[in-house]
Amino acid sequence: MSIAYILQKNNVQPRAHGNAFQATNPVLYSPSMSVIEVHNLTKQFPLPDGETLTAVDDISFAIEKGEIFGLLGPNGAGKTTTLEIIEGLQKPSKGRTAVLGFDSLKEVQKVKQRIGVQLQSSSFYDYLNLGEVLTLFGNFYPEQADPDELLTIVDLTEKKKSLVKELSGGQQQRFSIAVSLVNNPEIVFLDEPTTGLDPQARRHMWQFISKINSQGKTVVLTTHYMEEAEVLCDRIGIIDHGKVIALDTPEKLISDLEATANLSFRLEKDVSAETFNGIEGVLESNKNGEGVYRLKISHASVSLPPLIQWAEQNNNRIRSVEIVRANLEDVFLHLTGSTLRE
Amino acid sequence: MLFRDKQALFWSLAFPLLFLVIFGLFNFDAPTNFSIAIIDEAQSEQSEQLKFQMLDLEIFTETEIASREEALETLKDGDLDGIITIPASYGQFEGVEGAAPEPSVFSVTLDETNQQSAIIVSVLNQFLNELNLQIASAPRLFTIETEGVQGQEVKYLDFLMPGVLGMAIMFSAIIGIAVGITRYRERKILKRLMATPVKVQSFLMAEVGSYLFLSFMQIALILGVGRIFFGIQVYGSYFYLILVTLVGTIVFLNIGFFIAGMSKTVNTAEAMSNAFTTPMMFLSGVFFSPDMLPGWMERIVDFLPLTSLLKVLRGISINGSPLTDFPYQFALLGGWIVVSFVLAWKTFRMDRA
Numbered sequence: 001m002s003i004a005y006i007l008q009k010n011n012v013q014p015r016a017h018g019n020a021f022q023a024t025n026p027v028l029y030s031p032s033m034s035v036i037e038v039h040n041l042t043k044q045f046p047l048p049d050g051e052t053l054t055a056v057d058d059i060s061f062a063i064e065k066g067e068i069f070g071l072l073g074p075n076g077a078g079k080t081t082t083l084e085i086i087e088g089l090q091k092p093s094k095g096r097t098a099v100l101g102f103d104s105l106k107e108v109q110k111v112k113q114r115i116g117v118q119l120q121s122s123s124f125y126d127y128l129n130l131g132e133v134l135t136l137f138g139n140f141y142p143e144q145a146d147p148d149e150l151l152t153i154v155d156l157t158e159k160k161k162s163l164v165k166e167l168s169g170g171q172q173q174r175f176s177i178a179v180s181l182v183n184n185p186e187i188v189f190l191d192e193p194t195t196g197l198d199p200q201a202r203r204h205m206w207q208f209i210s211k212i213n214s215q216g217k218t219v220v221l222t223t224h225y226m227e228e229a230e231v232l233c234d235r236i237g238i239i240d241h242g243k244v245i246a247l248d249t250p251e252k253l254i255s256d257l258e259a260t261a262n263l264s265f266r267l268e269k270d271v272s273a274e275t276f277n278g279i280e281g282v283l284e285s286n287k288n289g290e291g292v293y294r295l296k297i298s299h300a301s302v303s304l305p306p307l308i309q310w311a312e313q314n315n316n317r318i319r320s321v322e323i324v325r326a327n328l329e330d331v332f333l334h335l336t337g338s339t340l341r342e
Numbered sequence: 343m344l345f346r347d348k349q350a351l352f353w354s355l356a357f358p359l360l361f362l363v364i365f366g367l368f369n370f371d372a373p374t375n376f377s378i379a380i381i382d383e384a385q386s387e388q389s390e391q392l393k394f395q396m397l398d399l400e401i402f403t404e405t406e407i408a409s410r411e412e413a414l415e416t417l418k419d420g421d422l423d424g425i426i427t428i429p430a431s432y433g434q435f436e437g438v439e440g441a442a443p444e445p446s447v448f449s450v451t452l453d454e455t456n457q458q459s460a461i462i463v464s465v466l467n468q469f470l471n472e473l474n475l476q477i478a479s480a481p482r483l484f485t486i487e488t489e490g491v492q493g494q495e496v497k498y499l500d501f502l503m504p505g506v507l508g509m510a511i512m513f514s515a516i517i518g519i520a521v522g523i524t525r526y527r528e529r530k531i532l533k534r535l536m537a538t539p540v541k542v543q544s545f546l547m548a549e550v551g552s553y554l555f556l557s558f559m560q561i562a563l564i565l566g567v568g569r570i571f572f573g574i575q576v577y578g579s580y581f582y583l584i585l586v587t588l589v590g591t592i593v594f595l596n597i598g599f600f601i602a603g604m605s606k607t608v609n610t611a612e613a614m615s616n617a618f619t620t621p622m623m624f625l626s627g628v629f630f631s632p633d634m635l636p637g638w639m640e641r642i643v644d645f646l647p648l649t650s651l652l653k654v655l656r657g658i659s660i661n662g663s664p665l666t667d668f669p670y671q672f673a674l675l676g677g678w679i680v681v682s683f684v685l686a687w688k689t690f691r692m693d694r695a
Binding site: 087089109112113117119121122123124125126127137140141179183 | 347529530531533534535536537538539540
């Protein structure tokens with residue numbers, strides 16, 4: 001199995017293109033199109049007990065123009081810290097980042113002028129209405145988008161005269177995305193844009209993010225919802241304990257898994273789970289207390305025919321068959337040995 | 343933002359006025375009056391005459407009470423300030439020739455918890471001395487004439503108003519900045535601003551500007567209400583008064599930023615602001631002069647910014663002094679501006695984890 005996409009040591013990569021920012025996938029990588037470059041980035045925080053916490057541990061990657069790039073990982077993996085260093089809000093301990101060719105540290109004003117930022121759970125002034133907040137924030141930039149247009153994008157036109165605190169949670173999230181667009185930025189950073197939203201509002205939000213992306217803006221987001229990453233992102237960096245452990249398109253990450261499907265079924269006559277280890281393409285097999293067999297298989301087309309054959313030969317009957325395609329959760333489990341959620 | 347929160351704005355303007363109104367209701371300047379019961383044990387013509395003379399002073403008002411027991415009861419209830427007993431021996435000394443007579447002993451019964459009642463004793467004492475002198479026909483050799491150095495009558499409210507002025511700007515600047523900025527930080531508004539190209543200095547200057555404007559409104563309101571409703575006299579320049587108050591505002595704003603830098607939560611900011619402002623309000627002499635403090639304490643209190651500010655404000659308002667009369671106070675205020683600015687600069691952060 002090829003594990004080329006697994007960046008166990010992120011900076012030790014084939015440098016066939018002679019560029020330190022070579023990320024993961026030689027096919028997608030194109031140096032002329034990178035809008036964000038992260039180079040050997042490390043961030044350490046002193047802890048109260050005198051230890052140091054390494055929030056970001058020597059990571060490198062590049063983000064291409066026009067894509068939706070997702071940093072996927074559990075809470076505390078280092079997603080927000082990475083984002084805030086790129087945005088110029090935090091200083092790196094080591095390494096450097098660049099946005100549109102401007103250094104996030106040395107040319108921070110130029111970076112800030114060209115990006116839009118939505119912070120995780122930030123709020124705005126209580127006593128300004130939406131239109132006024134957009135005008136106020138617009139005044140901080142040389143180039144300003146029209147507040148009415150911004151409200152149209154996030155479907156809040158009729159709330160223009162409302163105060164921010166009068167909005168629902170989902171509306172506030174949408175509004176903070178609108179604020180991130182006040183300077184008509186080339187790149188938009190969204191830090192957990194759907195955290196705390198109900199499933200419907202989350203799907204609604206995905207539409208807005210796609211809409212923004214379709215206007216030619218590069219979108220960089222963080223999330224700990226693998227479904228979100230899978231649906232929304234062109235490419236995903238999986239981040240855990242401060243390291244990028246995989247970076248590719250969702251499809252590639254999944255198809256690169258040895259087990260691309262999970263097969264589950266019941267049997268008329270119970271047998272031991274080990275029975276199936278001999279069947280072609282079965283990588284792992286187990287049985288739960290309710291008599292449900294679960295097999296991790298490389299491909300359904302490889303393993304299904306011999307399984308049916310086995311049942312016929314042994315006078316058994318297979319019931320309630322379910323084949324579920326592997327998802328990013330399986331990728332994360334495979335890479336880290338733990339699940340994404342908590 | 344400051345002016346959008348209309349409730350908060352109203353209270354920061356109304357709060358100092360409240361002090362002015364409350365203290366305006368107390369009539370500190372009117373002559374004091376005590377209600378007393380006079381128990382006449384002598385029951386003579388002379389004692390009756392003495393009683394009239396006593397009440398003639400217009401400092402005592404007699405309450406007619408039948409018995410000593412009833413009088414004591416009324417005194418305990420607080421409806422009476424004191425009981426004066428004229429001894430039975432009063433008026434009988436005339437019969438004794440040659441030798442000095444035994445003094446007649448007047449007794450005064452007081453409620454010790456009534457602070458002002460001690461004045462009754464000194465008034466009575468003076469009254470009896472006077473009486474002694476008259477009866478002994480001794481020549482009056484010494485006398486006192488009082489004269490105010492200010493050349494004008496200063497009422498308590500005239501003294502209070504500059505105090506309220508200083509207190510008002512201290513409270514609104516320190517608490518406003520400390521709590522306001524900490525709240526912005528806690529709610530990540532500061533961080534959001536940091537994500538824009540706006541400069542930290544521009545944001546802070548805008549905050550300072552709006553608080554200076556608020557101070558100006560407070561000054562105008564306090565001076566206006568004081569003048570119109572309470573007839574408070576300002577003998578000096580209004581312009582100096584405003585100027586000096588704004589200088590004080592800058593000191594307090596710096597202290598506010600310092601507290602905002604020190605505190606991680608709004609609750610801490612509130613507690614720290616109170617720890618700075620409340621002792622200063624009492625020690626620096628908003629309501630009464632700090633001269634009553636023990637000497638060492640007074641010297642410490644002299645260093646507080648509000649003390650200097652109030653001295654200058656009172657000087658201008660009450661005496662009409664020019665600014666050049668206060669080099670020490672201005673040096674101290676200048677020092678405070680520098681020190682508090684450095685402290686604020688060292689501790690203040692836009693974001694804090």
